[in-house]
Amino acid sequence: MSRTAERPGLTLAVGLAVILTAALAPAGLQGGPTPLYSWCIWSAVLAAALLSLRRSGLFLAATLVRLAWVLPLILLLALPAAFFAPPERRLEIAGALTARALAAASAGVALAVRLGPAGFVAGLRALRVPERLVEVTAAALSSLILVLRQVRAMLRSREARRPGYGAWSPLTVSPRRTVRGFGRLVAALLLRSLERAECLDRARRARGVGE
Amino acid sequence: MHIPDGFVSAPVAAATWALAGGSVAVALRAERRDPTPAPAGVLGALAAFVFAAQMINVPVAPGTSGHLVGATLLAMLVGPWRAVIVMAAVLAIQAVLFQDGGLTAFGANLLDMGVAGAFAGYAVATLVARAVRGPRGTAAGAVVGAFVSTLSAAALTALWLALSGLYPLRGILPVMLVSHAAIGLLEAALTGAILVTVLRWRPDLVAGGDGASGARRPAAMAVGLFAVALTAAAFLAPFASSLPDGLERAALDLGFAARQNPLVASPLEQSPLFAALGSFAPVLAAVVGTLVVAAIAWAAARSLSKAGDVAHR
Numbered sequence: 001m002s003r004t005a006e007r008p009g010l011t012l013a014v015g016l017a018v019i020l021t022a023a024l025a026p027a028g029l030q031g032g033p034t035p036l037y038s039w040c041i042w043s044a045v046l047a048a049a050l051l052s053l054r055r056s057g058l059f060l061a062a063t064l065v066r067l068a069w070v071l072p073l074i075l076l077l078a079l080p081a082a083f084f085a086p087p088e089r090r091l092e093i094a095g096a097l098t099a100r101a102l103a104a105a106s107a108g109v110a111l112a113v114r115l116g117p118a119g120f121v122a123g124l125r126a127l128r129v130p131e132r133l134v135e136v137t138a139a140a141l142s143s144l145i146l147v148l149r150q151v152r153a154m155l156r157s158r159e160a161r162r163p164g165y166g167a168w169s170p171l172t173v174s175p176r177r178t179v180r181g182f183g184r185l186v187a188a189l190l191l192r193s194l195e196r197a198e199c200l201d202r203a204r205r206a207r208g209v210g211e
Numbered sequence: 212m213h214i215p216d217g218f219v220s221a222p223v224a225a226a227t228w229a230l231a232g233g234s235v236a237v238a239l240r241a242e243r244r245d246p247t248p249a250p251a252g253v254l255g256a257l258a259a260f261v262f263a264a265q266m267i268n269v270p271v272a273p274g275t276s277g278h279l280v281g282a283t284l285l286a287m288l289v290g291p292w293r294a295v296i297v298m299a300a301v302l303a304i305q306a307v308l309f310q311d312g313g314l315t316a317f318g319a320n321l322l323d324m325g326v327a328g329a330f331a332g333y334a335v336a337t338l339v340a341r342a343v344r345g346p347r348g349t350a351a352g353a354v355v356g357a358f359v360s361t362l363s364a365a366a367l368t369a370l371w372l373a374l375s376g377l378y379p380l381r382g383i384l385p386v387m388l389v390s391h392a393a394i395g396l397l398e399a400a401l402t403g404a405i406l407v408t409v410l411r412w413r414p415d416l417v418a419g420g421d422g423a424s425g426a427r428r429p430a431a432m433a434v435g436l437f438a439v440a441l442t443a444a445a446f447l448a449p450f451a452s453s454l455p456d457g458l459e460r461a462a463l464d465l466g467f468a469a470r471q472n473p474l475v476a477s478p479l480e481q482s483p484l485f486a487a488l489g490s491f492a493p494v495l496a497a498v499v500g501t502l503v504v505a506a507i508a509w510a511a512a513r514s515l516s517k518a519g520d521v522a523h524r
Contacts, residue, residue, distance in 0.1 A: 183401050
């Protein structure tokens with residue numbers, strides 16, 4: 001469950017520092033063995049992230065699900081890097097790269113759960129990120145739920161119109177029709193999102209907000 | 212294409228963060244100067260749309276899936292500077308709240324998908340739209356631009372990973388380009404399909420791409436073409452043949468090659484950085500050369516345009 005931190009600026013700054021420490025600890029790519037302190041940093045960051053997630057009310061299973069989502073990409077990048085390493089160091093490089101990426105990702109998950117969307121925006125403001133960028137980010141986060149709801153509704157009505165006809169299954173049979181149909185669907189989503197944003201903006205200006 | 216945390220080295224992370232931060236600062240400044248401001252809500256809705264569209268991964272080849280990047284589409288809708296701002300918001304939300312792309316790699320991801328994607332796509336789209344007038348040209352330009360922008364983003368991703376010491380550039384670059392050619396085709400097809408629908412129902416939403424509106428953004432187009440030139444220079448340099456060119460071959464065959472005596476030795480070749488870079492030295496030479504030529508061309512164009520202004524008065 002997401003909760004807004006009491007001091008979002010500090011939470012965001014500490015979270016970023018922890019992620020940077022884990023992600024930039026040497027993983028033995030420069031030729032020498034992976035330093036012992038790197039393994040210590042990754043273990044400490046992983047343990048701290050799990051503890052923070054537990055305190056935020058997220059159980060281990062939910063944490064593992066969130067980490068499992070990034071694992072395929074981590075392995076996709078780590079395994080070829082190990083392939084290019086000398087044969088006697090392949091296992092070590094693969095392990096170090098995976099541990100490094102997983103530690104940084106777990107710290108990221110902990111930060112996201114601790115901050116939540118509102119805390120993230122407040123944290124950006126506290127860190128003095130340019131106001132225009134914060135405004136766009138806040139507007140994106142508030143539109144996101146509406147857009148995702150709209151996507152779900154559109155896919156449901158598409159399914160109702162053509163039951164048992166998946167969005168991508170006919171890609172190999174009729175690629176042109178499939179891409180065109182999907183393009184129209186996404187374009188309709190874009191137009192509906194923009195029209196809603198324009199209506200909201202008109203309503204805000206009518207009430208004198210932002211003038 | 213989102214690089215996660217743990218795969219870019221500290222120097223690459225610092226350099227890409229600095230470049231991306233500079234790009235966002237320039238984009239914010241350009242947007243402030245724009246006489247037609249876009250409400251934050253509209254840009255936010257576009258960011259949410261791109262976020263949702265990027266969530267849908269599509270199988271494009273055996274073992275490879277791709278998603279819409281959307282930078283060229285954004286550049287066609289709201290202009291390339293605003294596209295950079297929107298992409299920065301999308302990538303920041305993805306990195307912090309969804310762990311899709313790392314924080315250390317945020318600069319690299321923004322340069323790949325945001326800056327290069329928007330400017331390379333926009334520049335190519337504008338060139339095509341000038342050749343083929345009307346909505347057809349706008350859509351065709353967006354299709355070609357989206358394909359080029361995907362390949363530029365893939366090439367830059369390969370460069371960051373190679374510079375971080377993960378893989379040799381010669382190994383990763385062909386893999387990235389080949390796998391992203393299929394993704395680029397999908398991006399191009401979807402961008403075209405979306406833009407055709409938008410042009411049909413809300414043509415007022417398309418800000419750039421046709422000849423007239425493209426002409427109003429010469430700076431954006433120049434930046435885009437410069438980005439394409441820089442990317443091409445950086446990536447073609449490592450594949451340059453080490454064999455002598457025609458004149459050198461003739462000089463060698465006729466025996467006067469030893470008589471060559473340059474007036475000034477190349478300062479770059481003499482620098483210790485050049486020697487330290489090893490196989491990346493040609494990349495540095497190509498990038499520095501492109502930058503110097505662009506700076507000279509810009510200075511010349513500026514002085515010529517000033518002279519033209521005086522003559523007209």
